[in-house]
Amino acid sequence: MTGEFTISLFMVSDWGVGTGRGASGYVNQIIQREEESSRAPAPPVVPAKSLVGVWRDSCELAAHALDSGPVGVWHDWVRFLFGGQYAPVNGIPGPVGRTSAPAALTLDGPLRLPGRLAEALRERPRVALATTFRKPGVAVDPHTGGAEEGMLRFEELARGGVTLEGRARIDGFAGLDRTQREAAVALLDAGARLLERLGGKRRRGAGRCRMTLDGPGVSPEWTPPPLDGVPSPPDGPDHAVADRPEPAGTAGTGWERVELLITVEQPVLVAATVLGNVVRGADHIPGWCLMPEVARRLGGGAHALVRTGDLVVTAAFPVPSPGVRTLPVPRVLVHKKDADGTVAGNQMAGDGPPRSKPYRTGYLVPEGPEKYTVVNPASTVRMHNTIQDDLQRPTREVGGVYVYRALAAGTVLRAEVRVRTGALGDGWARRLTGGWRIGRSAKDDYGKVRVTATPVGVPSAGGHGGRSLSVWLLSGLLVRDRRLRPSTDPRDVARALEQAFAKAGAPGVRLSAAADGRGVTVALGEQRTESWHRGWNLPRPTLYGLAQGSCLTFTVDGGPLTPEVLAEVRAAGVGERRAEGFGQVEFDHDVLLAPVAAQSTSPAALAQAEPAEPAGPIGPLAPDEKGHREARIFERAAWRAEIHRSCERIRADRTLRARVVPSGVSSTQLNALRRIVRELPSGRAESGLLWLTREKAGRPPWPKEAVTTLRELLTGPDAVWTLLNLPEDQLVVTRDGVKSLRAELRHEAVRTLVDSCLAAHGRDEATSTDTGSER
Template sequence: MTGEFTISLFMVSDWGVGTGRGASGYVDRLVQREEQSSALAPAPPVVPAKTLVGVWRDSCELAAYALDSGFVGVWHAWVRYLFGGQYALASRTPEAANRTSSPAALTLDGPLRLPGRLSEVLRERPHVALATTFRKPGVAVDPRTGGAEEGMLRFEEMARNGVTLEGRARIDGFDKLDEAQREAAVALLDAGARLLERIGGKRRRGPGRCRMTLDGPGVSPEWTPPPPDGVPPPPGGPRHEVADRPEPAGTAGPGWERVELLVTVEQPVLVAATVLGNVVRGADHLPGWCLMPEVARRLGGGAHALVRTGDLVVTAAFPVSPSGAGTLPVPRVLVHEKNADGTVIGNQMAEGGPSRGKPYREGYLVPEGPERYTVVTPAGTVRMHNTIQDDLQRPTREVGGVYVYRALATGTVLRAEVRVRTGTLDDGWARRLAGRWRIGRSAKDDYGKIQVTATPVSAPAGVPPAGGRGDGELRMWLLSGLLVRDRRLRPSMDPRDVARALERAFAKAGAPGVRLEPVTGTEERPTSTTTGRGVTSALGEQRTDSWHRGWNLPRPTLYGLAQGSCLTFTVKDGALTPEVLAEVRAAGVGERRAEGFGQVEFDHHVLLCPVDASPSVSPVPAGPAGPVEPLAPDEKGHREARVFERATWRAEIHRACERIRADPASRARVVPARVSGTQLNALRRIVRGLPSGRAESELLWLTRDKAGRPSWPKEAVTALRRLLTDPDTVWELLELPQDRLVVTRDGIESLRAELRHEAVRVLTDSCLAAHVRDEATSTGTGSER
């Protein structure tokens, strides 16, 4: 039995989950939206999974307090099992402070979104997409005077009510629970969902009222708790276990089987995070150590044995260029102009390399042609979050406070490779790698979902033998971090220790007699070494910190050379054949090669050739996609679409009325001239009474000839009668772009019928107000401001 649930959140009132920032000159507080949007239409608002998990946990804690009659009990244990551990404050018990954090069994499949195809259709209709939110003004009240403070007017963006947002959640390990444990888990989640009444910002002041419902295994229309005496505790122990003795793998043959992984980011991915104050900055690629656990889990028990022996290698996933070509970490011997790091201007390792320019420290190399390259950096997304302290109900430093995540953006495409020794796994093992993965930090809610496709590929062509220039030198380019140790087993960046690691790798690959000597300058440990021929090495350091999910503890820090570093060695003894170099390129160098460390290139043409510094040609962007079909009346999301369509039409009606009232000729088609103000006020009363069924008779009574007053113009009476009785007249006057104001098939017909009387009232009132103002101005009885 799968533990997957469908979440429905109906918004009773206007709502909004803030981003923590505003737009200068537009609004002071923006709402969270979907990642993907078009160039013209804003993305629709969403409820982030982090926000929902926070308020859902509070509701479940409230239910657990009532069921346990206190703060301790089996239901509180279920809250911890489902939602994971929390920060332990010093004011709590010592046992809680020393307890390690536990992972959450409840995982949400991203934020709650509008149902069906509605988000996709809105991207093609900017007018309707703009109506998904509105701006609400507010002020700060002076506590002394009770009035508005000077200069404290603000505008906040709010999403419209009356819509239902949907999402999916699952309980990891649900099939391993017994029947009683499943009932307890579902009962607690259902109780918390029924108690959840508000969500988002300003929810204690009116916005954010909602109704949450679950649909899934064990959820019933009426909530019934399990028997008080029969509630079992949640399972204990870690949920990420690996056998001490993995299954043995098959006999390894010569060569490697290779599978290319094409990774598409569906939610922002945060991996290899670097913490700078309250900013958590993720890597701009997916390291191999982040992908390797999921690869081993999908391949089965034998894969764990291959990882330990180095017969399974998972390389890092680097971004794909806009043209679809693969990229590699930019070597640090390439340079660029200051403040213009997109185009490579020179190669300091090549003969006659430039003496000016700034070396690259990050980015990925894209070949644009012979001796011409461009460096690109994948897009990132920045999101602000906070952790609420329960007793104070606001973010505090003790529980994490306000923090910012910078992660790989949605839509990023990356490419990695899985290499396995020939014959060690059964045929068809590549198919098990395809599918949807969740990786990285905070993968239980808004981050970490990727789509992976696996394709077997052949080995690349052999590389030229060492000493491609005929000078007996070997030039190495690091495609990932390199971990080596010195003679005292300390992490090292010394090129001499790298040379010893290379010699061991060559010996294992079939060249035991190779002896290497690093080409360095006079300094003992330089970061950039030059000779008469140019730069021979350019080094950078890299520190890797990660988390062990099985132990719920941080892993040891890994310190070594950074990807993109370049070194040059002199081959003193032995011969390096293309087969030996290809084997080392596939297997890697140094420690932890199975996790993608130690990936290298030898005598690559990027290092050997000069660079053409002429401007490159930008790729031609892809054409727009085909039109999206509007929503059918029986399709999911139709009711929510009508809410946005109605708001769009009302805004366009008011905009058209403003245009008509400003033009006296257009206004005369609605409000006749030479009619007294008393008569016009009576016309306003008739229009405001629509639809009463007596509008035509009341208009005839009003416009009848009567002694002592001017007669109504006959053409004006005819026009007003058509405006009040004919269903098409008001729309002819307003001239709305109706095709651009709907996202449903029946939107035009339904909204014309629904909003016709409202449109007549707004048009008449607007024209009457402008007519009275002009009359007062022309006769001198009014004043202008």
């Protein structure tokens, strides 16, 4: 059994999960949406992180009832499914009970509108705008009971009556026995049935919902499992690696290379740096983050190749398009202060201007001979919070409000997997293609990527003909000094390079200070890598070394350094943990050696890949198609908004308004017309119009043309739509939308049009009367 479930969330009332920010001049609080499209506003979603939070609360409530208290086997199942929680102990945050455990329940991203509805909305911006609305609110003064001055605000809400769908799975579900599966499914189903509200303002009427599951073991009617003998959840293994791992296979001397083209489908948060309550991810995906998934997909033999250094996974750097290789900007390139969009010089070539600053972030994109552009990838900023159970609000003790800054969805990155020739057999690259989940918080809204693996040839590389060697670090470098301490000393880097050259076939090479007297170091940076071991649920040791982009120069004695030796060191790396992408280097690159003429660069973000969209236009939704009912809700709102806009246009035009409200008719008769249009649904409007427009002594007669126009407007099925002239094709995403909404909204359209024109007519009459009396 796969343990995959389909989640359906029916929103009974208007709802919205806020982003924690607003749009200036539009709304104070905006809601979460799908990734933005260039053609229309993205539809609203329910983030998986928000759903998991309220779902866990419901499951804890069910577990408390089943265990008859705050502890028991059902609470163990909550911890198994949703993971361990952290709570303060004597004011210091720490795990509750045992070491924090990973969650077995994983959601495949946020809950979205069903079927093809989201894609169809991108074709119709007017309908997409109607998926949400703005709700005004004020702050009430507790002393006066009135609204406080200057406290008017607008919040964005999504329309109720829609169903959102998503998928979830229980990792390791196939390894559970029958009774364990029944217990896990029963708890999740009970929590889903107890979930009643979700999102912002849910204690004030918004966010009412009904959640249902569909999957293995889920029945229409929930029945509690036998309370006696409920099995405990399984405990995770103490170690992720087997006691006797498979040995490494026979490998040749060369390298097989596979390019990994990684398309980010959900924001990716890796190599995070915590600054207060801001968790800032790296602008690339390190090799150590990709390595576990690569080794898992390639099989047991890959773990042995990692240990022997015969399998290398490089870091994934953002690229503007497939086939283009980007490199981290070297720190020898400098820019003027407050002008990082212009490369001002190259310190290694001796043309760096005074009062300049080296680049510390960014990537070089080749644009021609000796011409590069410095760019940065786009990022996504999302706000989250942790709710304290007893107070039901975010507090500092449990984490409070925090912000994630991650690689934005749509970013395309490139990495390489290098394996010794013949070590894995033929066709191993095909196992790397597919959907991956990597990085932090990958169980909900983050970390989903699509990977395409393609074999590539060995790049051509020249040899080394001089006595000066320029080294450019393409990744972090980990070396140790003679006392085995982590080091950033260039002398220790030289010793690590000498060992790498000796292993590659040049044992006589010795590196020392540069001959020009500038010293060994040209531009260095330091970095610390912090990470977490999921299998052991413990932090890994801090990795301290030189940062990517650092550049050094050495004087070479002995040799020679042949092209084969340099190519081997480029592929295998230098220093420690080379299999995880550390120690990637480049030698004597043109960027390091050539002077840089001042040229304009682009400090903007790399272009993002557009969401996958069909090549042709999206066809309308059929009446029996999934998402049709939700589409009709949005279409109805879009038609009503457009009806009001058209009525505003008609009331402002005296000629058009005269076709609805004739001049020369008394205000009493016009007020009677307002009552008649409200009798349209009962079918008495035509008889009421005959009674109103009949000739009667003592009052002016109705114009015959006006009577004819009003009769067609009140009784004809198309007269009001002809007068309103709506862009109907742009207001529907369903096949039967125009016909159905014309019939459904005709009475409402007539009433709105007549009321609008009567109001404008009365205002004009009052204005003309006041002006005449003043004269």
